Each structure stands twice: as structure tokens, then as C-alpha cells.
Amino acid sequence: MDAAEFRKRGKEMVDYVADYLEKIEKRQVFPDVEPGYLRTLIPDCAPQDPESFEDVFKDIEKIIMPGVTHWHSPYFFAYFPSASSFPALLADMLCGGIGCVGFSWAASPACTELETVMLDWLGKMIKLPEEFLAGKDGQGGGVIQGSASEATLVALLAARTKTIRRVQSEKPELTEADIMGMLVAYASDQAHSSVERAALISGVKMKSVSSDDTFAVCGSALKKVLDEDKASGLIPFFFCATLGTTPCCSFDKLLELGPICNKENIWMHIDAAYAGSAFICPEFRHLLNGVEFADSFNFNPHKWLLVNFDCSAMWVKKRSDLIGAFKLEPLYLQHHHQESGLVTDYRHWQIPLGRRFRSLKLWFVLRMYGVTGLQEHIRKHVRLSHQFEQLVLQDERFELCAEVVLGLVCFRLKGSNELNKALLKSINDAKKIHLVPCHLREKFVLRFAICSRTVESTHVKFAWQHISQLATELLKTWEQKHQQQ
Amino acid sequence: MDAAEFRKRGKEMVDYVADYLEKIEKRQVFPDVEPGYLRTLIPDCAPQDPESFEDVFKDIEKIIMPGVTHWHSPYFFAYFPSASSFPALLADMLCGGIGCVGFSWAASPACTELETVMLDWLGKMIKLPEEFLAGKDGQGGGVIQGSASEATLVALLAARTKTIRRVQSEKPELTEADIMGMLVAYASDQAHSSVERAALISGVKMKSVSSDDTFAVCGSALKKVLDEDKASGLIPFFFCATLGTTPCCSFDKLLELGPICNKENIWMHIDAAYAGSAFICPEFRHLLNGVEFADSFNFNPHKWLLVNFDCSAMWVKKRSDLIGAFKLEPLYLQHHHQESGLVTDYRHWQIPLGRRFRSLKLWFVLRMYGVTGLQEHIRKHVRLSHQFEQLVLQDERFELCAEVVLGLVCFRLKGSNELNKALLKSINDAKKIHLVPCHLREKFVLRFAICSRTVESTHVKFAWQHISQLATELLKTWEQKHQQQ
Ligand SMILES: Cc1ncc(COP(=O)(O)O)c(C=O)c1O
Ligand SMILES: Cc1ncc(COP(=O)(O)O)c(C=O)c1O
Numbered sequence: 001m002d003a004a005e006f007r008k009r010g011k012e013m014v015d016y017v018a019d020y021l022e023k024i025e026k027r028q029v030f031p032d033v034e035p036g037y038l039r040t041l042i043p044d045c046a047p048q049d050p051e052s053f054e055d056v057f058k059d060i061e062k063i064i065m066p067g068v069t070h071w072h073s074p075y076f077f078a079y080f081p082s083a084s085s086f087p088a089l090l091a092d093m094l095c096g097g098i099g100c101v102g103f104s105w106a107a108s109p110a111c112t113e114l115e116t117v118m119l120d121w122l123g124k125m126i127k128l129p130e131e132f133l134a135g136k137d138g139q140g141g142g143v144i145q146g147s148a149s150e151a152t153l154v155a156l157l158a159a160r161t162k163t164i165r166r167v168q169s170e171k172p173e174l175t176e177a178d179i180m181g182m183l184v185a186y187a188s189d190q191a192h193s194s195v196e197r198a199a200l201i202s203g204v205k206m207k208s209v210s211s212d213d214t215f216a217v218c219g220s221a222l223k224k225v226l227d228e229d230k231a232s233g234l235i236p237f238f239f240c241a242t243l244g245t246t247p248c249c250s251f252d253k254l255l256e257l258g259p260i261c262n263k264e265n266i267w268m269h270i271d272a273a274y275a276g277s278a279f280i281c282p283e284f285r286h287l288l289n290g291v292e293f294a295d296s297f298n299f300n301p302h303k304w305l306l307v308n309f310d311c312s313a314m315w316v317k318k319r320s321d322l323i324g325a326f327k328l329e330p331l332y333l334q335h336h337h338q339e340s341g342l343v344t345d346y347r348h349w350q351i352p353l354g355r356r357f358r359s360l361k362l363w364f365v366l367r368m369y370g371v372t373g374l375q376e377h378i379r380k381h382v383r384l385s386h387q388f389e390q391l392v393l394q395d396e397r398f399e400l401c402a403e404v405v406l407g408l409v410c411f412r413l414k415g416s417n418e419l420n421k422a423l424l425k426s427i428n429d430a431k432k433i434h435l436v437p438c439h440l441r442e443k444f445v446l447r448f449a450i451c452s453r454t455v456e457s458t459h460v461k462f463a464w465q466h467i468s469q470l471a472t473e474l475l476k477t478w479e480q481k482h483q484q485q
Numbered sequence: 486m487d488a489a490e491f492r493k494r495g496k497e498m499v500d501y502v503a504d505y506l507e508k509i510e511k512r513q514v515f516p517d518v519e520p521g522y523l524r525t526l527i528p529d530c531a532p533q534d535p536e537s538f539e540d541v542f543k544d545i546e547k548i549i550m551p552g553v554t555h556w557h558s559p560y561f562f563a564y565f566p567s568a569s570s571f572p573a574l575l576a577d578m579l580c581g582g583i584g585c586v587g588f589s590w591a592a593s594p595a596c597t598e599l600e601t602v603m604l605d606w607l608g609k610m611i612k613l614p615e616e617f618l619a620g621k622d623g624q625g626g627g628v629i630q631g632s633a634s635e636a637t638l639v640a641l642l643a644a645r646t647k648t649i650r651r652v653q654s655e656k657p658e659l660t661e662a663d664i665m666g667m668l669v670a671y672a673s674d675q676a677h678s679s680v681e682r683a684a685l686i687s688g689v690k691m692k693s694v695s696s697d698d699t700f701a702v703c704g705s706a707l708k709k710v711l712d713e714d715k716a717s718g719l720i721p722f723f724f725c726a727t728l729g730t731t732p733c734c735s736f737d738k739l740l741e742l743g744p745i746c747n748k749e750n751i752w753m754h755i756d757a758a759y760a761g762s763a764f765i766c767p768e769f770r771h772l773l774n775g776v777e778f779a780d781s782f783n784f785n786p787h788k789w790l791l792v793n794f795d796c797s798a799m800w801v802k803k804r805s806d807l808i809g810a811f812k813l814e815p816l817y818l819q820h821h822h823q824e825s826g827l828v829t830d831y832r833h834w835q836i837p838l839g840r841r842f843r844s845l846k847l848w849f850v851l852r853m854y855g856v857t858g859l860q861e862h863i864r865k866h867v868r869l870s871h872q873f874e875q876l877v878l879q880d881e882r883f884e885l886c887a888e889v890v891l892g893l894v895c896f897r898l899k900g901s902n903e904l905n906k907a908l909l910k911s912i913n914d915a916k917k918i919h920l921v922p923c924h925l926r927e928k929f930v931l932r933f934a935i936c937s938r939t940v941e942s943t944h945v946k947f948a949w950q951h952i953s954q955l956a957t958e959l960l961k962t963w964e965q966k967h968q969q970q
Contacts, residue, residue, distance in 0.1 A: 001570070001571040001572055001853060002571075003503045003506060003507040003571070004503075005571070006499070006502075006503050006571040006574070006575070007499060007500060007503045009571075009575055010496075010499030010502070010503070010571075010574070010575060010578070011495075011496045011499055013575050013578045013579060014491070014492060014495030014496055014499060014578070015492060016579070016582070017491075017495070017578060017579065017581070017582030018488040018489075018491050018492045018495070020582055020583070021488060021582065022488040031594055031595070033594050033595075035590065035594070035598075036598070036621075037594065037598065038594070038595060038598035038599060038602060039598065039601075039602055039621070042602060044605075044609075045605075045606050045609045045610075046606040046607070046609070046610055046851040046852070046855070046856055047851070047852055047855050047856070048855055048856050048857055049855040049856075049857055049858075050852075050853055050854055050855040050857075050858050051852045051853060051855065052853075053572075053575075053853065055852070056572075056848070056849055056852050056853060060579065063595075063599075064583075064595045064599065064845075065595070066595070067593070067594040067595030067596075067598060068583060068585060068593055068594075068595050068596075069585055069591065069592055069593040069594070070585075071583075071584055071585045071586065071593070072584055079586075079592070082584060082585070082586045082839075084581075084584040085486070086486040086487075086488070086490070086491040086494070086495075087486055087538075087541075088581075089491070089495070089578070089581045089582065090491070090494055090495060090498050090538075092577065092578075092581045093495070093498045093499070093502060093574070093577075093578060093581075094498060094501070094502065094545065096502070096569075096573075096574045096577045096578075096793055097501070097502030097505055097506065097574065098505070098549075098553060098556075099556055099557055099567060099569040099793055099794065100553060100554055100555075100556045100567070101556065101564075101567045101794055105520065106554065107554055107564070108552070108553055108554040108556070109516055109518050109520070109522065109523070109552040109553075109554070110516075110518075110523060110548075110549045110550070110551070110552030110553050111552075111553075113520075113521070113522065113523035113524065113552060114523055114548075114549065116524075117523060117524055117527060120529075120530075121530050121531040122531070124529075124530045124531070125530075125531055136521075136524070146631060146837050146839075147837035147838055147839050148838075149836065149837045149838045149839075150836060150837055153686075153836065157686060160688075175666065176666075177662060177663075177665060177666025177667075178662075178666070180662060180665060180666070180688055181660065181661075181662025181663070181665070181666075182662075193838075194838055200810075201638075201642060201686065201687060201836070202686060202687065202688055203645075203665055203687055203688035203689070204688070302839070308581055308584055309584065309586055309839055309841055310837075310839060310841065325685075351634065351635060351638065351686070351836055352631050352632035352634050352635055352795075353632055353633075353634045353678075353679055354567075354631075354632045354634075354787070354794055354795060356794055356795065360549075363541070364541055366531040366532070367531070367532055367535075367536045367540070367541050368486060368535055368536060368537075368538065368541060369535055370531070370532050370533055370534040370535040370536065371531055371532070371533050371534075372533055372534055372535075373534075373535050
């Protein structure tokens with residue numbers, strides 16, 4: 001395929017994508033296929049000779065689409081949103097075309113520099129304290145990670161290295177392995193599984209801190225485990241606070257937790273993967289109060305800020321902490337400017353070496369929506385979740401399971417977990433909408449997350465009527481079954 | 486921006502990308518900018534109100550392009566190639582449009598299943614032993630990682646967990662921290678820095694094994710350090726063999742190393758990040774002999790197989806080893822089919838949680854090039870490197886520094902490291918071509934890597950004439966300086 005054919009086919013693909021997104025509502029949100037469906041539809045091995053674009057293109061509808069879960073359907077209310085917008089798609093085309101691999105400044109100065117500046121823009125939009133910004137010569141700064149999981153891991157590794165160095169200087173008789181065995185990281189019992197995974201990867205203990213009735217960790221809960229662990233000779237070194245937990249979007253109490261972490265020499269990382277985008281609205285910014293105590297902070301524009309996956313924004317107060325955690329300098333990656341202190345080599349900030357020109361997506365989205373456009377997007381989602389909340393509240397058969405703060409509603413039928421599992425099953429089997437559940441303590445709960453960019457009040461109303469009707473049907477048979485038993 | 490405007494702008498972007506790639510030769514391969522250039526060109530913060538696409542679009546040439554290192558210029562001979570092709574760009578547009586996040590089977594069955602089948606296709610293309618393939622019900626299988634760095638880390642983590650479990654069952658008196666402190670991983674002194682980094686991240690010791698005169702690790706070198714380390718109570722658990730080392734593309738001796746690793750219960754991972762693509766050609770497949778001894782294997786289609794970044798292909802013989810290393814199952818990520826044994830949840834195979842629909846790129850590229858088209862691409866690059874090799878050999882002032890096996894030529898002026906540093910500086914300052922150096926033992930060496938998809942014999946000839954002329958100029962002043970001293 002040469003450039004001329006790419007011009008033709010690229011335009012066809014633009015139309016295909018536009019059609020797909022424009023008419024996504026007509027597709028069944030969750031696919032009908034059974035595991036293994038795809039293998040039976042395609043050859044056993046790659047073709048020897050080239051096939052035409054037409055051949056490949058027609059297989060998209062035949063082979064791929066039947067197995068796609070349509071994350072951008074306005075009937076998709078599962079997990080958390082995955083962002084998608086036209087400006088981001090355009091930027092990604094450009095990113096692919098340029099195709100640079102920006103692991104160091106020299107490998108593509110624009111790729112590095114735009115990222116630094118975009119993270120400053122974004123940091124200012126959520127009013128991060130100045131210390132987190134790179135500015136012209138700050139000690140902090142931002143980086144785009146592929147995922148919140150990586151951001152947490154990178155923060156934990158930086159904290160681990162920093163703590164090992166400190167303890168070794170205080171107690172030179174201890175080996176690195178001794179210290180590793182004494183380190184403990186903490187996070188809420190509501191924290192995302194990626195936090196526990198980060199501890200597993202880096203080979204340190206992780207303990208969960210009990211959240212309170214509102215599913216938030218408060219200062220006293222952290223203090224209690226810290227005191228116990230210190231008394232038994234352990235070294236607390238890392239606490240991951242969550243703003244907007246995955247199960248029910250609760251908020252750990254930063255203002256209580258931060259001072260404790262600072263006093264105890266514990267690195268505080270904040271994971272606001274989903275909720276962080278909301279902080280661009282003044283009315284939600286208070287949820288971030290206490291960030292000034294943190295060492296690092298992360299949220300995912302690829303969740304709720306209309307920047308297509310992957311784009312997870314992370315900031316640190318001291319970039320030297322990150323770089324110090326695993327800086328290695330083989331000659332083939334060195335370049336002229338690197339010791340000048342002026343340049344950033346992002347490969348020291350992340351797990352992979354290679355990196356795409358992802359800041360283009362941020363640049364396009366921030367400029368083409370403007371702050372006000374993005375605020376509107378957030379506010380619409382929050383409005384819709386409150387609409388759903390009202391519908392739940394008006395139906396006596398149902399109960400809300402957590403405060404609705406942003407775009408997520410946790411609800412269930414008053415009744416057993418089995419009943420609610422049956423309700424979820426009937427919802428997802430009908431495939432008119434798609435939801436996923438969570439556990440809140442011992443309760444099995446349904447999560448209704450406002451996800452799509454194009455979801456409107458009518459879709460939310462439809463979803464509720466549908467759920468309510470399935471509940472009616474379910475309760476009828478459920479009571480019969482129950483009476484028979 | 487609505488779908489209608491996206492249709493318009495998307496097509497403009499397709500043309501822009503086509504123009505960029507068609508005329509890339511005319512752009513200076515390495516930019517003129519100084520660190521900090523970009524910040525002065527753009528506002529301090531994001532705009533409140535939306536800007537038009539035109540505004541953003543015209544800034545691409547004004548702000549971005551002046552700072553881009555043009556990786557796809559036929560005058561780019563630095564690092565290793567970063568793949569780019571039109572079919573891959575088309576597939577990435579589709580990937581963005583679908584915008585699913587395929588962390589589990591249910592999150593998008595097509596995304597997971599196409600990946601498994603594509604990795605089988607690719608595995609067959611390089612004649613991987615059957616055990617590495619998923620097939621219909623194999624124990625092995627492949628996964629797309631974002632980078633070779635992540636593949637190595639994932640392999641090392643799997644090996645770490647497996648070894649800790651084994652040692653704990655043999656010696657229950659040892660704690661996990663005790664065992665962690667005794668573990669040692671190994672790799673060649675020529676291995677990529679990402680291998681050492683993987684060890685740093687996972688908190689285990691890493692030792693380098695001396696390579697021989699051909700920069701390859703042979704069996705006796707590994708055996709020697711293993712014996713020493715075992716004698717001093719350490720537990721060797723992981724060896725990363727490199728096929729196609731970054732400095733000079735040397736090949737560790739798998740057929741000697743494999744049996745040693747197998748006998749000693751050491752996980753052997755093979756990093757063939759660059760060279761792996763060549764194994765699709767029968768004449769290079771012998772370089773992979775011995776892979777049958779490995780536990781995991783990785784190469785980067787995003788380097789040399791025309792699949793745009795990121796697409797790093799990894800296979801394991803026992804997928805349960807990977808999954809066992811860090812499987813966590815919160816309810817919101819569970820789904821109906823997951824215990825059936827039929828489905829793959831790729832989030833257990835990788836560091837991040839989220840993942841794009843990257844297998845589309847492989848599918849488009851493998852089908853639209855066909856195996857023969859990809860073989861031609863590899864063979865052209867190898868032919869061009871041998872052309873360059875001949876030019877070096879014909880000039881008595883220069884010496885070759887390592888055998889030319891694939892697309893990389895390591896060469897230098899006969900003379901001091903300072904002389905060669907000066908030569909490289911004059912080459913990169915002229916900015917007609919772009920190279921990076923490496924160290925081979927105490928020697929400073931220039932690496933000439935055939936990179937671009939569109940590079941031809943004329944570009945190689947031009948590059949050589951240019952280098953040769955700069956060398957002539959340099960040697961003149963160098964001798965004068967030398968005489969004066
Ligand atoms: C609070 C929280 N943290 C982390 C993650 C993981 O995000 P990623 O896929 O970017 O790793 C999620 C995903 O939903 C989340 O809700
Ligand atoms: C042998 C080898 N391993 C690993 C890597 C790192 O690759 P990635 O950017 O995919 O992590 C490279 C990059 O050049 C390499 O040559």
C-alpha cells in the first residue's frame with residue numbers, strides 16, 4: 001500500500017469510524033458470541049501473499065464487530081467511562097503518522113516538551129499546587145503514563161528506593177533485603193486492585209486500611225495500623241489514597257491522612273483515576289483539598305476527559321525521586337543535552353522504554369473543547385447520575401448504597417445478594433444496557449456509571465424503565481419460588 | 486466537533502499524514518531546536534473557550550514539526566527501526582474508533598480473541614515450538630505487551646513468584662523476604678538496560694554475565710557465575726538471553742545456555758526485541774534455534790515488522806505461570822465466563838490494567854503485506870546493511886567492530902575514542918543523517934542501523950559518502966592539532 005492508496009483507504013476508514021460512532025446506538029451493547037468464536041472465523045495462519053484492503057475491510061463487520069463490547073454506546077453503563085472524542089482521534093492519527101518514539105528529549109524534542117507543557121496546563125486546570133508543575137525550572141512536573149496502574153507502581157517504586165536509602169543511611173547494618181522485608185505499603189480496603197498489584201510487583205508487603213461507613217479512609221484508621229506496625233518493627237513507607245474509589249466513588253480523607261503521612265515520612269500517592277477529571281469544575285475542586293500533602297498524584301484523562309486511551313496523567317513534587325528510582329544510562333540512549341538539567345528524559349519516569357506522542361491528544365482535546373467544553377461534559381454526566389439517583393429513590397423496592405457524588409450510582413433491590421445477582425443477570429442477559437456489579441462490605445451492589453460521551457437523559461430514563469421492568473418480572477418469579485420452598 | 490466535522494477533518498488529517506510520509510525525505514532528519522523551545526511558542530494555560538480545528542492544525546507545522554526527530558526519514562539510521570506502515574495506521578484508526586478497553590474477555594471478546602489468534606499466526610511465522618502457541622487448548626500462548634521492557638519484567642516476575650513458591654515448599658523456615666534476598670537474575674553484559682531495570686523494579690539482584698569476543702554469552706560463562714553464586718548460597722532463578730543485542734546485534738548461544746537453565750531450574754527468557762522479526766525468513770530462522778529451551782520469548786513487531794508502536798509480542802509456554810504471578814480478582818472485574826478455562830483475561834498477563842485493541846494492527850499488516858511482503862522488507866534491510874558494510878570495508882581508514890548479521894553495522898575510524906566521538910559529533914551536527922553510538926568493551930563505536938521502511942540503496946550510498954567526507958575533513962584538522970601538541 002502506497003501513500004496514494006492510503007489517502008483513499010484512510011478516508012474510507014474515517015467514514016467507517018464516523019458511521020460507527022454516529023450509529024453506535026443501534027448496535028447491541030454487549031455481544032452474543034461465546035468464547036472461542038473468532039478462531040473459527042479466520043484462517044489458521046497468516047497468508048503467504050498480500051490480501052487487498054477490501055478483503056480486510058469487509059471482515060471488520062463480519063469478524064470483529066460481532067465480538068465487540070461497545071464501550072461508547074449510550075447504553076453502556078459498566079466499569080467507568082473510557083474517553084473518546086473526535087479531536088483525540090485526529091490527534092492519534094497524527095501521532096501514528098509522526099511515529100516517533102520519545103524515550104528521551106533527543107529522540108523527539110517536541111514529544112517530550114509538549115508533554116511537559118500539557119501536564120502543566122492540565123495541572124493548572126485542576127488547581128494543583130505549584131510544586132507539582134514543571135514551570136520553567138520547577139522541581140516537580142507531570143508525565144503521561146499508560147495507565148493508573150503504572151502511575152501507582154512508579155510512585156511506589158520511587159517511595160521504596162527513597163526509603164531504602166534513608167533507612168540504610170540510618171542503619172548501615174541492614175541489607176537491602178532486610179529493609180525490603182520490613183517495608184509496608186497501605187491503601188484503603190476500597191482501593192483498586194492495581195494498588196495491591198503494584199506492591200506484589202515490587203516485592204513489598206501491602207496492608208489494607210479499613211474504610212468507614214462512607215467507604216472512605218479517615219486519619220484515625222490509618223494511624224491505628226501505623227502504630228501497630230511500627231510497634232512490631234515494620235517500616236511504613238507508602239500510602240495510596242483514593243479519590244473516587246472504583247466500587248462506589250468514595251473519597252479518602254486527604255486532610256486527615258496527609259499530615260500523618262508527612263509526619264511519618266510516608267510517601268502519599270493519590271489515585272484519582274476516574275474522579276480527577278471532575279476537579280476542573282470549581283464546584284468539585286474541594287474534593288482534592290489536601291493534595292498539598294501528597295508526593296504524587298494521578299488521574300486518567302482517558303477515563304473522563306475525552307482523551308482516548310491511553311493517557312494517564314501523573315505529577316510528582318520532586319522529579320528527582322522518580323528518576324532516582326531506576327535511572328540507567330547506556331551509551332546508546334545518551335545524548336548531548338541530557339546533563340544540562342533543562343531537558344526531561346521521560347524514560348526515567350515510567351516502566352516501558354518506548355513511548356508514543358500521546359500529548360498530542362491532550363493538546364487537541366484541551367484546545368478544541370476549551371476548559372468550558374470539558375466542564376460541560378463533566379457536568380452533564382453528574383447531572384445524569386443524579387437523574388438516575390432520583391429514579392432509584394422514587395422506587396421503594398430499591399435502595400441507594402452510597403452517596404452519589406459524581407457520575408456513579410450504586411444501588412440494589414432491597415433483599416438478598418442472590419436476588420440482586422439475579423437482577424444483574426437478567427439485565428446483562430437482555431443486552432439492552434450493560435452494567436457491572438461490586439461488593440460494598442457484604443452487599444452485592446449494582447453499579448450504574450454514566451459512561452458515553454453521547455449519553456443523554458432519554459437513555460438514562462430508558463435504562464431505568466428497563467431495569468425496573470426486569471425487577472418487576474424477577475420479583476414475581478422470585479416470590480413464587482420463595483413461596484414454593 | 487461532531488461526526489460530520491470529523492469526516493472532513495479526518496480526511497484532511499489523512500492527507501497531512503500521507504504528505505508528511507511521502508515528503509519526509511525533504512525534512513531535516515534531526516531538529517534544530519534547543520531545550521525549552523516549545524514552551525515559548527504556546528500559551529501558559531489551556532484556553533477557556535474552544536479553538537477551531539484550523540487553529541490547532543496550523544500549529545502542527547509551526548510548533549510541533551520544528552521539534553520532531555523524523556524517525557521515518559530514510560536518513561534516520563539511529564537506535565533500531567521503529568516500524569511504520571499504512572496498513573498499521575489504518576488499523577490504529579479503527580482501534581481508536583472502537584475504543585474498547587480489553588482487560589478481560591467480557592470487556593471486549595473480539596479484542597482478546599483476535600490477539601490470541603494473531604499471536605498464534607505470528608508464532609507460526611517464526612516457527613516457534615507448538616508449546617508456545619495457544620491453539621485451541623494449549624497451555625501456552627501469546628500476548629501483546631506495550632514494550633520489550635514490560636515483557637522482560639513480566640517474565641521476571643513470573644519466574645520470581647514461581648521460584649519463591651518452590652523454595653518455600655522445600656524450606657518452609659525461610660520467609661519470602663529471606664528468599665527475595667537470595668534470588669539472582671542474569672543477563673549478558675550486552676543486554677538492554679531494560680533487563681537490569683526489570684530486576685531493580687522487582688527488587689531482586691541482577692548480575693551480568695561476560696560475553697565472549699563476539700559479544701555473545703556462551704554456556705561456560707553462565708555456568709561459571711552460577712557455580713560461584715550457588716556456592717555462596719544464592720538462588721539463581723532467571724536468565725535473560727538476548728538475540729540481537731542493542732549495541733551490535735550479537736546473539737547469545739541459546740543451544741548452550743538453554744540446557745543449563747533447564748537443568749538448574751532457571752527461567753530462560755529470550756529478548757529478541759529487534760532481531761525477532763528476521764526469523765520469519767528461513768535463512769535467519771537458525772538464529773532462533775534453542776528457543777525450545779526457553780520459558781518465554783519476546784520480540785517487537787513495532788521495531789522491524791511494520792506494525793506501528795506499540796506492539797511487542799510475547800509468548801510463554803505455561804500461561805499459568807504468568808497469571809499466577811499476580812492474579813487478583815475484584816468483583817467489578819469478574820465475569821461470567823472467566824472460570825470456564827476457555828477465555829483469556831489479558832490483564833493478568835501484563836503490568837497495566839487497561840489495553841487497546843492492538844491486535845488489529847497485526848491483523849491488517851500480516852494480511853496486507855502477506856508473509857512474502859514482510860520477508861521482502863527484512864531482506865531489503867539486511868541487503869542494505871551489507872552494502873554499507875562493503876563500503877566501510879573498502880575504506881582503509883575505517884574498521885568494522887562486529888559481524889554484520891542483520892540490519893546493523895558497527896564501525897569506527899581506526900584511532901582513538903576521541904577521534905570517533907568527534908566524527909559522530911560532526912555527523913550529527915551536520916544533520917543530514919542521524920546516528921547514535923555505542924560502547925563495545927573500551928571502544929566508542931558508531932552504529933549504522935537501517936531503519937526506515939522507505940530507505941534505499943541511494944540513501945545508504947549518500948550516507949556513506951557524507952560520513953567519508955566528514956572523516957576526511959576531521960582527519961585533516963585532527964592531524965594538525967595532533968602535530969601541534
Ligand atoms: C480508582 C482506580 N484506580 C485505578 C484504576 C485502573 O486504571 P488503569 O486501567 O488506568 O490502570 C481504576 C480503573 O477503573 C480505578 O477506578
Ligand atoms: C535488545 C533490546 N531489548 C529491549 C529493548 C527495549 O525495547 P522497548 O522500547 O520495546 O522496551 C530494545 C530497544 O532497542 C532492545 O534493542
